[in-house]
Amino acid sequence: MLDTELEHLPPELRWREWMGRVEAVIFAASVPVSRDVLARVVGRDCNLDLLIDDIREELRGRPYELVSVAGGWQHRTKKAYADAIRAAFGTASGQGGDQGPKPLSQSEALVLMCIAYFQPITRGELSTFFGKEVSRDLIGVLRSQEFIASGPRSPRPGAPYTYVTTKTFLSHFGFDTLRDLPDFEALEDAGLLSKEKLLAGDIPIVSGREELLSNE
Incomplete structure (x- = not known):
């Protein structure tokens, strides 16, 4: 003892x-x-x-x-x-030589960002949000890096799975809790981010939070 x-x-x-x-x-x-x-x-x-x-x-x-x-x-x-x-x-990992997750593509980062802000959310809702299908392969990449996991079943017909972010997501991007995410409405009011630009795939990098769009 x-x-x-x-x-x-x-x-x-x-x-x-x-x-x-x-x-x-x-x-x-x-x-x-x-x-x-x-x-x-x-x-x-x-x-x-x-x-x-x-x-x-x-x-x-x-x-x-x-x-x-x-x-x-x-x-x-x-x-x-x-x-x-x-x-x-060959990495800027915060833990010595740990290679960590592979860099995300722009589309993967956009979907992850959307899940982070609007979770729990289904793949169908993500597809509607972006105006084009979010593939199972893309979701698979985010799951394989343990940035997202299955959330509660949606009350919509068929009870599809929803997706939520994980502790790995928080740890990798340096957040203690989801409350540390930049306030979406504040970003919109400041002209740094908008749902319209998010839907169009045209998202400016937010000062001090570049990690949301890049692993570096």
């Missing part, structure tokens, strides 16, 4: 040990680590938010940082080192 309370240690050393445990668990994980998992290695009275803040402060001068994504925490290399990582591994 792991001693999580560490009552034999003075408060400062106890805090340092908890910090080390939490960082080690996050470092060893290949996916974002949830609060529930981290709570298994620290004491009942440990404030995980303050602990994470202290770890982030210690990493301030390092080439990687601790980020909140997909409902958990994960180590990511800082954007300033993307060129160096790309030169070494």
